Amino acid sequence: MQQLLDEYIQPIFDNPLLAAKNDSAVFPVTAGQLAFTTDSYVVKPLFFPGGDIGKLAVCGTLNDLAMSGAKPLYLTCSLILEEGFALKDLRRILTSMQETAVSAGVQIVTGDTKVVEHGKADGIYINTAGVGILDTEKTLNTKAIQADDVIIINSDLGRHGLAVMLEREGFDFEHHIHSDCADLSSLVNDLMQADIKIHCMRDLTRGGLASTLIELAVSAKLAFEIQQAAIPVHDDVRSLCEILGFDPLYIANEGCFALCVPASHAKQTLKVMHRHPLGKQATIIGQVKQAIEQEGYVSLITEFGIARGLDLLSGEQLPRIC
């Protein structure tokens, strides 16, 4: 364990807080609001087109911090390793974590490693927790969503879930689907720095766009209406979903988010987003409305102009995707 720490984890995550080898990382904070989040990652397979469990574990936690409007500062890394897990794979995963962290300007400052018997843990499970700081004036939450807000997403849907599933099942389709796994914090930072009144942001992970919007609408006690024709979906994703019987609206993404802003701020929001590599496809997909019959109702206006209500799926469409 000491050897693992000294030869792999410390040199790769190399920073003074981690090197201090204390039970906790200790760092100064200024007065304000702190955001605190965690996620465990059990994705199968560990490597997939567009990413790996390490990149995912860093991006996922950075994105959870970013969605609250916070600037990510520090991350933890807790590993559950299966006995006999290949050290070259561990090195590759840790390196991927570090590259993603460095590029986001954050440090992995403390962690933990446990080993379980062969046959448990599918090689590796990773937990990351993160802290970030917020501008006190800009706390975002579902209660801030208002009727007439526009709903914007930054990117096309469904790539992460499909990329992982295709890799796992070994389907022999010819396709160009890579996971959208990405750190959204710099795009969010651009939005926070611009004078835009963001009411709420949420990343479109488990359950995809549909589940996320239903959760937001329920919590805000409002209704959402989205236009199917406005929702970007890559052609390969669309075709494969048709063949496999999936709905791209319910597939997990790891680099997509939705935000609700006042209609008067929509143009400025899109302008800021379009300037960022992860926001080039940013587009308005719908509006928030007063709830008439049912709070939390999300209706999809199909390409044929017919409205249908979206439901929460029971069970996951694709398990072990993140």
Place this chain on the structure above:
Amino acid sequence: MQQLLDEYIQPIFDNPLLAAKNDSAVFPVTAGQLAFTTDSYVVKPLFFPGGDIGKLAVCGTLNDLAMSGAKPLYLTCSLILEEGFALKDLRRILTSMQETAVSAGVQIVTGDTKVVEHGKADGIYINTAGVGILDTEKTLNTKAIQADDVIIINSDLGRHGLAVMLEREGFDFEHHIHSDCADLSSLVNDLMQADIKIHCMRDLTRGGLASTLIELAVSAKLAFEIQQAAIPVHDDVRSLCEILGFDPLYIANEGCFALCVPASHAKQTLKVMHRHPLGKQATIIGQVKQAIEQEGYVSLITEFGIARGLDLLSGEQLPRIC
């Protein structure tokens, strides 16, 4: 997943930050130093005399914060559940986490749940991360340890590791060994409030007292000398260790810690500790010395007056203990 969250996790951990269901918990902090830590728990079995994986997951992270001199504030709870895990066991574990958190005055404010296939994860793995605040003047670390410091521990050794191992292996010994699993933060708070110049604290978890002291001595570039006769070990622990061939100095504890303080503060330290239920057995077990031949050397003066050097064990004496 939604149901699990709404019917189990939210009602048990019941607090407004968690109920906000945001991607991150957001709370105010004052300027100062923040301590941040994490641990994953894979203990087997999940329930053992003196505790369970839930109590362990909260105490372990509280103790890591406390060892840095921080007052714990908020925790996360990330679950990896095996498909089919009994909901009554989940409820029991979450309730145990909440009881421990409430009694320590902290809140579990955010979390995550993943489900893996039957046969993986042994029912449940838990990760907790925690944040706490420090008095800026009182940062503790191994560099602060000085020659002539005394080494004090709060309690007898070896109970946690043995209690878990006996429960797991189903040995039919008659014994009264309960895990020492406990939240040390209130005892540490008493010490921090008293005017004691603590140089360093460390909990005696994986690898036990011996491994912990070696790590401290190596990091401090000093030598430690401890007296075997001064180290409290429960009679049942001592006898079972003899029968089973274990060394109590290397067994994991979950409610024991060592601290280094100047000799002039020893009396006051013991006085404060003896007033607390978890410090009644507090005692001086040794001294810090200048390293003569080898930095990081820890010598044990046996009951026969012979000095022997302690080594780091390769591999864990008892795996899956925390």
